[in-house]
Amino acid sequence: MAGYVIRRILWGIALLIIVCALTFVFFRVIPTGNPALLRAGRDPTKGHVQEIEKVLGLNKSLPAQFWEYLKGVFLHGNLGYSYYSNESVRSLIAERLPATISLAVGAAIIWVGSGLAVGIISALRRKTVMDRAAMGTALLLVSAPEFWLGLIVLFLFADDIGKFKIFPGAGSYVGLTSDPWKWFTSLILPWFVLAASGAAVYARLMRGSLIETMNEDYIRTARAKGLSERRVVRQGVRASINPIVTLLGVELGVLLGGAVLIETVFNIPGVGRLSYTSIINSDFSVIEGTVLLAAMFIIVANIVVDIAYAYLDPRVRYS
């Protein structure tokens, strides 16, 4: 087990370097704006631009730039400086991380909780009106793009522009520490929208998995033993949850991608919106910082999921 974890961590670091390299190449090869030009202000002279390029290190060769960057990241935890505002990328991200974590954790709870609950109920009440309604809604939510769903929800329920002024709308986010209640209410709509498609996927998966499990021989054995139906279902859920846990690692990536859109639509000052504005501004080092953070998050989550899986399934533990 320990050997396995170490192998996974080493492989994770290798993966991070690859992600670094890919983003580095992408955003320099793809013709976006020249960051030096963006910083130089109106009508810059050629010499001025060259000077800025020199300061930012943009005049060096690409491999040399990359090497400098890697050294900074892995030796000093230094993600570089924003070309745009000169602030350190690390502090830019650190400032915005709490908002993103609030959004992601809340959404993940709603997503997993409601997804599993709806899936289990649907599986047990198979082919009833409730099951069909739940699965129809799930299909709708899976198909709806987050930015569209976000706008619809704001249009319907936001207290400024909504038809039914129920929940705080875009731009109402405050930190948890400054006002917990406002923090909570401001996140209700974003949580719901971000969780929607994931919850729908989970509901469908859980339903399918549980229906299959409830036909297994060991469920028949459980019934033949005279266990109460509640306990029988619990054994079924216990067995059907494993494949879904595996998916959690993958789905977290989807969640983070969604966070970029949701933070933009709801105007939440988080890492997602930071990455959005940095892309607009061709702010390479900030883009790289946020991509690296997301990659690290997904890699760590996947390692955690795999270790958790070994605890959930004794057959994995022994092989």
Added chain:
Amino acid sequence: MSTGEPLLRVENLKVDFPGEDGVVHAVDGVSYEVHEGRTLGIVGESGSGKTVSSLTTLGLTRRQGAVISGKIMFDGRDLVTLPEDELRSIRGNDIAMIFQDPLSSLHPLYRVGDQLVEAVRAHREMSKQQARERAVELLGLVGIPDPRRRVDEYPHEFSGGMRQRAMIAMALMNDPKLLIADEPTTALDVTVQAQILALMERLQSELGMAIMIITHDLGVVAEMADDIAVMYAGRIVETTTAERLFSAPEHPYTWGLLRSIPTMEGYTWGLMKAMASEGPPGRQDLVPIPGTPPSLINPPSGCHFHPRCPYSQPEHTRVDPPLEPVPGGEHHQVACLLESDIRRRLWEQLRAGQTPAEAIAEVEMPEAPL
């Protein structure tokens, strides 16, 4: 057969499954009895309704939308009409069941011991510690070595035979009066099969429970059963004591089953004949029953077995034979339209090694078979 009130009495049990292609008549009017301390063997091909009838005894076909009629009397109560929660208190308690595939019948994610413990704690107040002791004791009783250690292992750490032993231990946790064993040895190696059967026999003599063993294998019931019921297409076509079924079978389907099991004599005799190239080789070899089991949605008219029966007469396609006592045979019933005298002479010929065609020529049937 012993006299007195039977432990389990099934009367005219019918189980239908309404489906998209029509109603499946899985069990079509079956009656049998299981007496205390005795073993009933139910024999038949897949799809003959033998498993469905036993699952129905435990109420396990209810949630599959089965339409059930008839009576299943157990301990003075009719299990067909018993409310679910009362039936649940009987399941795994007074009547326990073990299944065909011991690998898939144990929950892969729970320890074997925990699965035994919950079986007993579902029915009686017992501390976890006591229940665990009981589990260790029973695992030992069914012949699992080092039960105190193995009680904490998972099913995948057990071999196939061990898993079936664990299933049996689980079934015995509550001292059942009746153990239903549905193809208990089919998924096991031949040597392990013999061990499991011997184990069940030993446990029966030690604990005195009744056993209902469901199988497609006449060899298994030959070893275990006191009484045998042969099922075909959802019905019992012949029922008698095990002894009599093997010495004087009456139904052509039973003959087919008997001729399709390997016996030492059959094999060697056929082989010797083949080596001496005397006559057609392998005439005494295993003889399969021609055709396939009938549709349970639209069963054949008349006698359900007539399309596969070498001796069927034209009128057998119209008349549905009832299960009737065999003249001169105590506790022997058969559902066959052939004259009992003709049946007896046909079996004499078959037993002497003739093929059905030769037997027919010898016995002068009233009309040419279909």
